[in-house]
Amino acid sequence: MVFKDLREAIREIDKWGLLRRVNVPVNPELEVAEIARRVMYSRGPTLLFENIKGFPGWRMATNLFRDIDTIKRLLNVDRLEDIGERLIKPLTTPPPLGLTDKIQSLYDVIKIGMYTPRKTSRGLFMDNTIERDGFDKTPIPKIWPLDAGRYITYGLVLSRDPESGVSNMGVYRVQIIDGNRAIMHWQIHKRGHMAWWKAKKTKLKSVRVAIAVGSDPGTMLTGALPVPYPLDKLLFASVVRGSPLDVVDLDGVLVPSNSEVVYVGEVDTETLLDEGPFGDHTGYYTPPAKYPLFKLERVYYRDDPIFYFTVVGKPILEDAWIGKAAERIFLPFMRMLxxxxxxxxxxxxxxxxxxxxxxxxxxxxxxxxxxxxxxxxxxxxxxxxxxxxxxxxxxxxxxxxxxxxxxxxxxxxxxxxxxxxxxxxxxxxxxxxxxxxxxxxxxxxTRKMKVENYGRDWPIEVEPDPETIKLVDSRWREYGIS
Ligand SMILES: Cc1cc2nc3c(=O)[nH]c(=O)nc-3n(C[C@H](O)[C@H](O)[C@H](O)COP(=O)(O)O)c2cc1C
Missing domain, CATH: 3.40.1670.10 (UbiD C-terminal domain-like)
Incomplete structure (x- = not known):
């Protein structure tokens, strides 16, 4: 099953018995994060908070990627390596000779084309808009007590490469400054940063950016995958989902239509601000460092929105399973190279x-x-x-x-x-x-070859005598040991 959106995936997880709904009022400031951490450390269920203090009508969710088995079920595969192989196999299979092989090979290549994202004019996220102070009107959590502020911790940060038009979509944390301003923590090796740097070099004042929160599991996972540029990240999301992703063009940025909440604006190429401290993946607070300003223009959100967040800190939390999924999905690419x-x-x-x-x-x-x-x-x-x-x-x-x-x-x-x-x-x-x-x-x-081993042969590893193995196997019950 390819999930239409986050809420459909949550409904399915509920059917699997892996969802807990929390109905009592909870505070997005520290409280939801503390609950999420306890549940993640104990390998607990996906959580849906249905009563958020100060944000009537909003829900919050976390721990969708609660372990590898759940990720495989969400992506409808037995092996995560199969996802990487969807792209690699047609390129690495020997050229087909027989007619049946040729048809199969053609089908594999056509299938890649079938994953191309589809443009739609209206996104599911376009039910409602907020024109001012959108960061204050949405339940953005604070995760650790010494964090510099509230953070969007699982936003799909969408941008386009200013030279090639290729879409980027990375999970980068976003620190909220006030209702309309934030700081974009895309690190120097990430694709979002690369688009920003190219724009800066060509004297553009800003980069158009949309931050989408909550989408279908395949698209959400893809945001955290190290897909090499210039592979289009939305195309890759379609491959991970196993079906083309519907996208909406928001002033030049392509945004997954099934997003729950979308913050649209621009990242300034000149203004750098102190981002952090933030309680990070390392389990330590990362001290402040300079990152660019994001200026919010508008927020879109679905009726009955679900705000997705995660928590990072000392392992093992949700990001660990996301990392494990990335390891498996990219193994075929590493083996190809x-x-x-x-x-x-x-x-x-x-x-x-x-x-x-x-x-x-x-x-x-x-x-x-x-x-x-x-x-x-x-x-x-x-x-x-x-x-x-x-x-x-x-x-x-x-x-x-x-x-x-x-x-x-x-x-x-x-x-x-x-x-x-x-x-x-x-x-x-x-x-x-x-x-x-x-x-x-x-x-x-690795074991060393003679030339690596100072000219000596590598020692012989101990192995039992095969005849004695057979003898002991045949008499094992006689010994009365087990
Ligand atoms: C929960 C979570 C939070 C993350 N936060 C950041 C972040 O703040 N900045 C960053 O550069 N990468 C962050 N990452 C890692 C990126 O998502 C990852 O490197 C991904 O490959 C980025 O996409 P890109 O390679 O297309 O740029 C985070 C990953 C996860 C799972």
């Missing part, structure tokens, strides 16, 4: 692209593990990963015990540890020399 890659694990406690990645490879030649590290550090948002551990193909990257064993038995630190100083890092990493500028650590935990 580096076919030696077998599997990847970005553990939630490793903070995803901000932290630690474990990668298994089918090793063929000396120095192979370092080649993979360097390749990954050159690959889109993977370039922000601080620590990469490379292991052999037979190590299960999701079993941290196996990874530790590989490090203990295959790593000679002076040979296998690579430190790259003065490199690009995640701007949230407070350990770096400066915001976004620090160092990298690579650990080659």
């Amino acid at each position: 580096m076919p030696e890659i077998v599997d990847v694990n970005l553990p939630p406690e490793g903070l995803f692209t901000g932290g630690i990645a474990i990668v298994s490879i089918r090793k063929i030649y000396p120095g192979h593990a370092k080649k993979v590290m360097l390749g990954l550090w050159g690959l889109g948002l993977f370039s922000l990963v601080k620590v990469i551990i490379v292991v052999d193909h037979d190590v299960n990257v999701h079993d941290i015990g196996q990874v530790f064993y590989a490090i203990s038995t295959c790593v000679d630190p002076q040979r296998d540890v690579l430190v790259i100083p003065h490199a690009v890092t995640d701007e949230l990493d407070h350990t770096a020399m400066e915001g976004g500028y620090g160092s990298k650590l690579g650990i080659d935990a």
Whole structure:
């Protein structure tokens, strides 16, 4: 099933027994966030708050992406890798020779074309408008006590590239200053920032931006996916949904028609303000840094609107499952660029692209593990990963015990540890020399070939005698152990 919008997905989650409605009045200031965190830490249900203090008629929702199984059900797939393969498979399958293969291959290519978003003249979000002080009239939450203010924490920030017209859609937090002004926290490596930077370079005074809150699960998830430019993010959302997304042209910005709330305005290319502090994905407050001003012009919202929000902090919260989904969806892309890659694990406690990645490879030649590290550090948002551990193909990257064993038995630190100083890092990493500028650590935990191993053969790994295995198997009950 492809969900029409957020409310249909919530209704379905309710049928699955995974929704809790909260009817007592709750305060968007700190209270909803505290409830959300407790529920997320205990792997609890999706929440729908139906009585928001100070905002009659509004509802708030969170924890839609409550775990990987729920995400798979919401996207109607058994494996999240299948989503990446929808794009990769037609490009990587050998050219068809037989007629049936040719028809199948043509169908796969046509299917990509069928995902093209469709323009509609009227969005579902156009039921109501607010012309002034829209940020004060919508239930935007405050998440942590020392946050600089209220934040839109799961807004799909929509813009278009000023040169190519390609659509961007990123989940970037938005700090509210007052009823009509906010600060746009798009970090330097993100596509929204790139569009803004191009506009600034060509002396444009502003970039048109819409912030959409609440859409169907596939579109919402896509906002947080590191889709490389110039792939159109709305096209990618259609691929993730498995069906074309309906969009509305709002003064040049294409906006998902099924959005619950849409804030429209522009981001100034000249005015930079102190954004933060904000209690971040790291579990620490990120100190203030300069980000551009967003000037709100109008708010659109549906009848009976649902305002979607999330909370970030020490893992594991909802963002961890979103990160895991991104890891799985992009694995086919990584394998296309580096076919030696077998599997990847970005553990939630490793903070995803901000932290630690474990990668298994089918090793063929000396120095192979370092080649993979360097390749990954050159690959889109993977370039922000601080620590990469490379292991052999037979190590299960999701079993941290196996990874530790590989490090203990295959790593000679002076040979296998690579430190790259003065490199690009995640701007949230407070350990770096400066915001976004620090160092990298690579650990080659693969078994070493003779040339890598100071000219010595790699030792033989212990294996039991096959005849004795058979004997013990056949006599196992006799021993009376289990
Ligand atoms: C809950 C949540 C909040 C996020 N907040 C921000 C943010 O404030 N700024 C930012 O640059 N990225 C943020 N991200 C990460 C981006 O959404 C992610 O890097 C995505 O790839 C951005 O889209 P883009 O690659 O098209 O720019 C957040 C992700 C999640 C899941």
